[in-house]
Amino acid sequence: MGKDIDKFTTTRRSVLFGAGTAVVAGLTAASAAQKQGEQVTDAPVSDKTQERQSFYGVHQAGIVTPRPAAGMIASFHVLAKTPEEVERLFRTLSQRIDFLMKGGTPPEFDDKLPPSDSGILGPVIPPDNLTITVSLGSSFFDQRDWLINHKPKQLSRMKASRNDALDADLCHGDLSLQICANTPDTNIHALRDILKNLPDLMVLRWKQEGSVPVLPPKADGTHETARNFLGFRDGTANPDGNDAALMDQLVWVRQSDEPSWAQAGTYQVVRIIRNFVERWDRTPLAEQEAIIGRKKASGAPFGGTAEFDVPDYSNDPEGKVTALDAHIRLANKRTKTSDENRILRRPFNYSNGVSKSGQLEQGLLFICYQADLEKGFITVQRQLDGEPLEEYIKPIGGGFFFTLPGPANEDDFVGRTLLEASGHQMTRIKS
Amino acid sequence: MKLKITLSASLFAITAAFLPRVASAEVAPLDLVGPIADYKIYVSENLEKLVADTKAFTDAVKAGDVDKAKSLFAPTRMSYEAIEPIAELFSDLDGSIDSRADDHEKAEKDPEFTGFHRIEYGLFSENSTKDLAPFADKLMADVTELNKRITELTLPPEKVVGGAAALMEEVAATKISGEEDRYSHTDLWDFKANFDGSRKIFDLVRPLIEKSDGEFITKVSGNFDKVDVTLAKYKKGDGYELYDKLTDDDRAVLAAAVNTLAEDLSTLRGKLGLN
8 A cells, every 4th residue: 555655746746847757757748749839719520530330230239339428318298199299209210310320411591590500520520420319108008099009028117126216307208318429528419319309209307427447458458347437447247249149038028929110129227327436435445346346447356356357256155356246246146047137228327416505416327228128137236236336326217118120221210110100100101 | 222322311401400590670660650660549548447457456455355356366467468568667666566576675575575375475475465465555555656667668569579589588588487476376376477478579560570580480370379379278267377287297388488489589680680
C-alpha cells in the first residue's frame, strides 16, 4: 500500500514539475503537437462518425451489436389505437430509423418554415454507429382489443422485486426505443427527430441516458469488459454475442409456444438501478470485492488471475473462496442447469444530478435481452433478491418490453409481422 | 411478391410527406388586414371581460369572501389565457399578473410574487383572504393598465399568427403537467381558454389557405376537435373538473394533440408568408 502511494506521488510530482519519465514527457509532447492551432471551442474530433450499422436483418440492430459509448432508453405512451394508426406508427418509425442510421442530408424547407432537422449534428447527419431498437410493452397489447390475442406469451408488466422502490414516472410504457451511438449527441438528435415526426402517435413518458467509459485500444488486440459506477467490470460472464447458435438458444425467441410473428424477436428488460456511490466508496475494498465476487482491478474471480477465468464453485461449497451470497455467484451458479438462465446484458452508466440529500444520483441503466423472460431476468433477479449488494443499490424504474423482429429490407418495416398476424390488411397504401 | 410492391409504394407515400415543403407565396400582405382587424376585436372583447371579471374577483377578495373569490378565480383567468400571446407582449405586466411561485427565488414568500397565482395561493392553499387585499389592488391596476396598453397597440401580424402556435407551446411546455394552477387545480379552464384562443387565430386565417392547403386545414381542425371532445368529458357546471380528475390516458391524448398542433401551427406563419 505504502509503495503504491509513493508511486502515485512520484508520478504526480513528475507531471507537476515537468521533470518526469520519458513516458510522461512523450505524452506531453504528443498532445502539444496535436493541439497546435486548435481553438478553445473547436469541436472535439472523432474518426468514428462514419461507422454504420444496418437496420435490416432477421433481428433488430442494437442487441448483439457491440455496445458503443452512449446509450438511451426512451419510453412512450402510444396514441395509435387502430390498426391503420399502428401501421402508420411502425412505418414512420422505420422510415426515420432508416434515415438516421444511414445518415445523410435532411430535406431543405423554405426558410419561412421550421427546418426539417434540428441541425445539432450539422447539415449532414453522420451515422455515428447509431442503432435504434424498437420494443413493445405489455400495455401496448392489453389496450388494443385486436392485439390482445397476439401478445408474446411471457410479456408482462414488470413487478417490483424485494429491493425495488419504483417511481411510477420512470416505469413501464407502451413502446421503448433503445438508442445507442458513439456520442450522446447522436442519440439526442435521433430522439428529437422521432418526436418531431410522430407527435400525434407517441408521447414521451420517461427517458434515461447513460454512457460507458472509453478505453484505449490494447496493443495485443484483446478486449476487456467496461466498468460500472461501482468501479467493477460489468458483463464479463455475458454469453458470446458473436456465437449465433448460442444467441439462438439464449436471446432470440424461437419457442414454438410463442406467436409465430414474434419469432426472432427477444425480451428486453430495462432497470434503472440507483447506486449509493458515496457509501460504496466508503466501503473497504475487500468488502466490495466480497460482495461482488471479483477482484476490482483485474475483474478476475476469486481463485483466478484474469478477468475471463471461470470461477469453479464446485470446489467451494461453503463459500470460502467466493461467498455464497456474492453477486456473481447468486446471479450465475455456473452449473449445467444455470446455463439456461443466462441473459445478454447491455448496460450503461447514468448520472443525473443531486438528490435532495445532496448525494449523487448515479447508477446503472441496466438493459438485458433474453429469449425466455422467466428463465432469464426473472429467475436471475429472484436469485439475487436479498443479496448483500442491495445495501448499495436501489432499482427505481424500468420495464419489460418485447423487441420486435428485424425488418427484412428497405421494403419492409418493423412490426409488420405483428400487423399481419392480427389480420390487418395494409390499408395505408397511397401511390 | 405483391406484398413487396405495395409496401414499397406505401413507403414512398410516407417519404413524400418529407419532401421539401415550400411556404405559400400566394397570400398577399393585404389579405391579412381583415383577419388581424377581426382578431383585434376578439382581443378587445376579451380584455373588456377580463377587466369586469377581475373587478368582481378582486372585490370578493377584498370583502373577505373566500368562497366567492375561489369560485371566480378560474373563470376570471379565461379571458386572459385566451389572449395570452398578446398579453405577454408586455413582459412587466405578464410577470406581475400571471407569474408562478417558481419564477421567483423565494417562491411563495417572494415579495415579487404577485398577481393571479399569489391570490390563488392565499385562497386555495391557505384558505384565507388574509393579507391579500394589496395583491388584489395591484392585480386590478395591472389588468387596467394592460387593457390601456393593448388598446393603443397596433397588433403585429406575425405576433398574431404566431400566437396560435405560441399558445400550444405554452400548454406543451408548462401546463400539461398541471403546474399552472397548482393550488386550485383549475388547469382545465386555462386549457380550454388557451385552445379557444389558438383556434380563433387559426379560424381567422383559415380562408386564406383553405384552397391551397386543404389537408393541413383538415388535420389541424381534427386535432382541435379532438381536444374539444376530450375536454368536454370533464365539463362540470359552467366549468371543468379539477385537474387531478384527468386520467393518464386523456392526459396523453391532450399532450399528443398539443404537440401535433404545436408542430403544425409552427408552419402557419410561413404558410402566410410571414417571417
